[in-house]
Amino acid sequence: MPHGIFTVSLDFELYWGVRDKRSIEQYRHNLLGVRQAVPAMLQVFRDHDVHATWATVGFLFFDSRESLMQNLPRLLPSYAQTVLSPYPYIQSSDCLEATYHFAPDLLDMIEACAGQEIGTHTFSHYYCLEQGQTLEQFAADISAAVATARARGLRMDSIVFPRNQWSRDYLATLSQLGIRCFRGNERSWIYQARADAQETRLQRALRLLDAYLNLSGHNTYRIAECLREQPFNFPASRFLRPYSKSLARFEWLRLRRIKAAMSDAAIHGKLFHLWWHPHNFGTNTFQNIHFLTRIAEHYRDLNRRYGMRSLNMGEICRLGNS
Template sequence: MPEGIFTVSLDFELYWGVRDKRSIEQYRRNLLGVRQAVPAMLGVFREHDVHATWATVGFLFFDSRENLTQNLPRLLPSYAQNVLSPYPYIQSSDCLEAAYHFAPDLLDMIAACAGQEIGTHTFSHYYCLEQGQTLEQFAADISAAVATARARGLPTTSIVFPRNQWNPSYLATLNQFGIRCYRGNEQSWIYQASADAQETRLQRALRLLDAYLNLSGHNTYQLAECMRAPPFNLPASRFLRPYSKHLAKFEWLRLRRIKAAMNDAAINGKLFHLWWHPHNFGTNTAQNIHFLTRIAEHYRDLNCRYGMRSLNMGEICRLGSNS
């Protein structure tokens, strides 16, 4: 039986990931807290040999509005809802504060840490299921993302679609840019990929409950099923919800839910894929790092007992291609 695999992916986006939903003032603490959360997460990963893919919005590679605007894609998205596009925001801003919009220093720190992969979260936090945008615009966005990473000596093998809006019609485009895998969604209908407006309150409520109680199953996967044809789908197993003071008394349930799925993957030789955003740890950082440490400790126990391995998404692709 093959060994189980534990993988982690992080949607690294800073303000670009929430810009159409919240103001900087509303989310300031989370965004500023990323500067402390990223080194703390890397410390946990390093101590427990956890490999992770940091799916990064291409904008974060730059250090100023001026440098960013000199490297925009040849085509920009024509969303029906103009607020979804970051480009009017960029053009109307005299200055984009680096703390909220750019992170080349953090990317250097991540790239220097063993087992960490810099993937892409598209160039502009591109929404593949929203009305108005086109395949050609998506391709231009990905081209810019890959070129930006390449300029820093980083190949782009893995992608995570913003808001989990992966579009089956767009997958073939990834191959031409050398992107070999993506993070798909859990199989349950409550995690179905959809445009933002199509998500229901019931889906959101059930996803919250599913973080504590097993509503959708373990969401672990046979690697052979994931590696049928490129780009390979390495689906999500569980979103690591951040600590909530209001739900603190249920933390044991949240941890038990994750550990049970990790056990299933380790014992049965499957893939378990955990994901979250660095800004989720921007507040209550100590509590979130403590929880992450308990997960990492459980992985090391499964590694000792069952030979479970921690691989980032790119490493899984190479493993699957060679098997």
């Protein structure tokens, strides 16, 4: 590619992404704020021609517990830690409040916005590296996600693995089910795919510091290498951490870190991949949207100066098939 590529992926999960760690009450404000954050993000994307992949948990396609229950996978995950499975929670709930669990209205909004792709974040927010689950159960989960999207008239080209847990053993399943690309991890050891129990405080601390200071490099990638074999790996470059009042004085460092990596990709014809969760913008929405706008403005400047393009993950796939 003579020009760099700027891609964005969002892990769209609502409560399913934090259910095993927090109660709805503990995370209520972030979850409620998604309803304002999504249209605000789409407006930024529309204004600056930013293309993005919305990797969506399959549960969000439904509108009620009853409709979800009618479409469960053939096999359910048998995690050693039962709290990781959402199915006991679903089965024990008389009603799942739509605001926190379902989002067909937001998916309609995303579909209607040019340049936006709906991908999968697995059907159930499936954890590929946790003990007890099997490859066959993973295949059943992804089959359910693909079928759910197909019923809506969507083709699933792209996947983001929940908690960035993936291994090569699972990639063949993706190709068999028509999924052509995924978001891999940054190359530094502090971002290595691992089960939750294997995460250390040191790794978390270094990832936080890396958001402000260049510890792991620009994490930009040669596009030809990304397109070498299917499923294509479009690795993450930077997690867009949400605004923090306690760290507000360092916002200029966080922005400089991202802009420097984007510029590196534009100048050298490489890929820069930014990602976050919509619920990260559920609080401090104004500050987060303002920060995102400054990133989008930098992309437009790089587009004018170097011809950088914004493509979603599915669009980058098509470069590999052209």
